Amino acid sequence: MIYSNFTKPPFHTPPLSFPSPPPPRNHSATATATTAAATMYSYFPAQLPTFTPSSLFATYASISAMVMLLRSVLNDVIPYPARAYIFSLVCSLFRFRSSKLTLVIEETNGTGIGRNHYYDAAELYLATKVTTPSTDRLKISKSSRDKSPTIRFEPGEQINDCYEGVHLRWRFGCLESGKGRPRGFEDDPDSGGAVSAFKTRFFELSFDKEFRSTVMNSYLPYVEAKYKTVKEEDRDLKLYTLGHRSSYGNVFWDATNLDHPSTFDTLAMDPDRKEVIKDDLNRFIRRREFYRRVGRAWKRGYLLFGPPGTGKSSLIAAMANHLRFDIYDLQLTNLMRDSELRRVLVSIPSRSILVIEDIDCTVEIKDRRNNSHHSSTGGSSPNGSNHYSKNPEPQLSLSGLLNFIDGLWSSCGDERLIVFTTNHKDKLDPALLRPGRMDMHIEMSYLTVQGFRILASNYLDIKGGYHKLFDEIEQLIDTVKVTPAQVAEELMRSEDINDALQGVLKLLKGKEKENKEAVVKVEGVDANLDVNEGTEIEGTSKVTFNNDAKPQPSKSSFCS
Ligand SMILES: Nc1ncnc2c1ncn2[C@@H]1O[C@H](COP(=O)(O)OP(=O)(O)OP(=O)(O)O)[C@@H](O)[C@H]1O
CATH class of the missing domain: 3.40.50.300 (P-loop containing nucleotide triphosphate hydrolases)
Structure with a gap:
């Protein structure tokens, strides 16, 4: 138990003693003053309680302990939604007389699963405004392949903007929206055992209420349009693939x-x-x-x-x-x-x-x-x-x-x-x-003559767009099945135009030879069929006419 100077001292502490009043004098005025002083003296202790640093600290510690105890009891007793409701009620009392309107733009839309387009637009738009003096701190990153850096905001960062005479204040925030499984996963037993906090990022846009329609009908569409322009002009195209899985299974x-x-x-x-x-x-x-x-x-x-x-x-x-x-x-x-x-x-x-x-x-x-x-x-x-x-x-x-x-x-x-x-x-x-x-x-078909001309011009940059080997190559392209990938591979083998085209010619002649051999093989099977009439021939369907007709394994991991 901590005793402050204001509390009753323990019983073994000697009682405070008051000094006796001074003896009266004969002088009448002096006597009156002395009587008054004596009366006052009898009410106040001779030594007032002193506020030492240790006593102040002890008082502070006991009050904080009580507040923390009270807080944890309230947290246990009142569920989170009720606390949030009470908090919002209290906030609304203070907001009541505000002339400002604040729009909260969260990262996800109302359902919590799709992205909020306004958020993306605001993020990119505000990145173009970071030169304003109100900005103190930003996150910046750039991969070696990015054209321009990516700018992100620190929670609490503010950016002021002005549009058609309307002053607007943007503020970036990030809050832990509670503990538990994310929205949509509440009943999912397989969404990970760990229950941890998840974050909601948002922007707040504040402005005078009288400009509400200007902001809604004109400013926000303007931010969106800017977003589109910046995105188109500046950004690198992205290739997205499904990546990591969260502990919720997302x-x-x-x-x-x-x-x-x-x-x-x-x-x-x-x-x-x-x-x-x-x-x-x-x-x-x-x-x-x-x-x-x-x-x-x-x-x-x-x-x-x-x-x-x-x-x-x-x-x-x-x-x-x-x-x-x-x-x-x-x-x-x-x-x-x-x-x-x-x-x-x-x-x-x-x-x-x-x-x-x-x-x-x-x-x-x-x-x-x-x-x-x-x-x-x-x-x-x-x-x-x-x-x-x-x-x-x-x-x-x-x-x-x-x-x-x-x-x-x-x-x-x-x-x-x-x-x-x-x-x-x-x-x-x-x-x-x-x-x-x-x-x-x-x-998407096998290579055609027109397709070959495009490949040859891209890979070899042939002046005049013609080479003496073209006629022979194009004749073969009409008769054999060859994919653009196969021809492109040959065209890449040499920087010398003649060598590269000779390589293509060799490839095409090889395919032509395979075709002829396959035809001979099929004719052999047919002849065999005539001799052993009624015999079930297994695997005739596997006879291929050229390499391209062979079933090829897919590169997709989807096909096991
Ligand atoms: N029509 C074409 N025009 C230009 N280049 C081509 C063409 N077809 C194939 N190529 C070349 O061949 C390579 C492989 O082609 P691509 O991956 O586009 O074929 P695909 O049909 O998608 O094959 P898969 O079915 O195996 O995925 C490409 O990198 C390209 O260089």
Whole structure:
């Protein structure tokens, strides 16, 4: 027990003694004064309690201990939402008479799973305003491949802005929005045992209430427009792939710069077909109002099909470079359930291309669904995790994917392209080919003469665009199947034009020879069939006419 100077002393402390009043004098005035003084003297102790540093510290310590005790009791007794409500009530009392209006712009939208476009716009817009004197501290980063640095704000940082005479104050904040599983994962038993705090980043925009309509109708659209301009002019295109998984089981996109040099000019493809694709893309971008008017989600699906090495990935990169859209490369093996797929797809922003390569391997999706019982009894997922064993249902399904393409979820997000690629269109689930799902089917074929001319001009920069070996090469290109990738490989082997073209010639002649041998082999099988009529010949379907007809392993990890 700590005793202060104001509390009763312990019983063994000697009682405070008061000195006796001085004896009275004869003088009457003096006597009166003396009597008054004596009366006062009798009320006050001779020695007032003293405030020593140690006593003050002891008092402070006991008060703090009490406050902390009270606080922890209140925290235990009153649940977090109730505390937050009381806090907001108290705040609202103080805000009541404020002439300012504050808009809070959080990083995620109301549902907590999609990004808030205003937040992205504000972040980029304010990065252009960091030269104002009110800015004291910023985070800055730049990878070796970035064109310009990325600027981020420290919590509490303020930036003042002025728009059409209206003074605006931006403030960046970051707060721990509570402990527990993030929104949408509350009932998920598999979302990680650890329960930790998660952060909400936000901007606050404060201004005089009278300018509310100016800010809402004019300033915010202005910030958005600036964002678009800056993004287009300055930024590097990004390639996003599904990366790390949080302890809640949430999967996040990891970004890297997309430096793919492929353009429609470098693509070895018939010029007419290239024009058709370019026109289609340009029309799509222009038709925002059209899509709204006819009640369709503003997105377009492309199916690219053709043998490996015919330029499907190169075409996607050319599309991204043409439109200045980011690419989101989705590997379905990284996802376990439809809910994850939805979450990941909804997090893709506008002006981006979602790519799902080798979609013919979606047979895996159906297999997972059918094998859910097996998985739930201890099987492990294809990527080696034991995620399935904890969550038997529902798994990733084709219908989940299709629902995103043209179901209700398709309306989440604007201005997006969805590109599926496949080496085997015939193997695709008919549901994927249904009209309205993939708007345009683009066949990527073996190299044509026109395609070869484009490759030769790109790789060898031949003056006049003609070489004496072209005639022979082009004759062979018409008769054998060779992919642009194979010819491009030959063209890269030598810096000498003649050597490089000789290499192409050799490749084509080799293919021609293989074709002839294969024909002879087939004729031999046919002859055998005639001799042993009625014999079941196994493996005739494996007889190949050339190397290109051989089934080739897909590079996608989705195909195990
Ligand atoms: N049509 C083409 N025009 C220009 N270059 C091409 C073309 N097709 C292939 N190439 C060259 O071949 C390489 C591989 O091509 P790409 O990855 O685009 O083929 P793909 O059809 O996507 O193959 P896969 O089906 O195996 O993914 C490219 O880096 C490019 O250099």
